[in-house]
Amino acid sequence: MTLDEFNRWSPDEARDALLACAHVDRWAEEVAAGRPYATVEDAVEAALTTADPWTDDEVDSALARHPRIGERAEGEAADASMSRSEQAGVDTSDDDVTRRLAEGNRAYEQRFGHVFLVRAAGRSAEEILEQLTERLGNDAETERANAARNLREIAALRLKGMLTA
Helix, strand or coil: CCHHHHHHCCHHHHHHHHHCCCCCHHHHHHHHHCCCCCCHHHHHHHHHHHCCCCCHHHHHHHHCCCCCCCCCCCCCCHHHHHHHHHHHHCCCCCHHHHHHHHHHHHHHHHHHCCCCCCCCCCCCHHHHHHHHHHHCCCCHHHHHHHHHHHHHHHHHHHHHHHHCC
16 A cells, blocks of 8 residues: 555544554554655654553553464454564574473563563564563563553554555
8 A cells, every 4th residue: 555545545444454553543543533644754653653652551452463473473364464474584493492482472471461572573583582581581660661662663664564565
């Protein structure tokens, strides 16, 4: 889709497309309501500004749509397709990496109560494991802020990709 197409869509169509970037109703509605955008960069900036801050409930809503790192998102929904693309660089053919990711994901979820989230696009499995190990040492407040920041980064990357496809 192009920026011009996005700008011409109905509010509901734009909102639905934005929900694939981050499943946060208020955010999608506000970004859609801000149209028309002059440039893709303007749309991405509006998305980032509107997402900062997200409430705890909004972070939970967005996190619920993300699979564990190293696990493929199921289904044909746009957000599942985006997630598979983002995690394409995570090599799960290495049994040791797969095991360490699974163990780290379990430990993280037990400690923080939600999936470990990191912007996977452009990162290797080793880089992601390093982030996971490091972030397991965080307190809950710090980690909540990290999750929200990563969700914003992912939403911005998804929106930019969607508008330049």
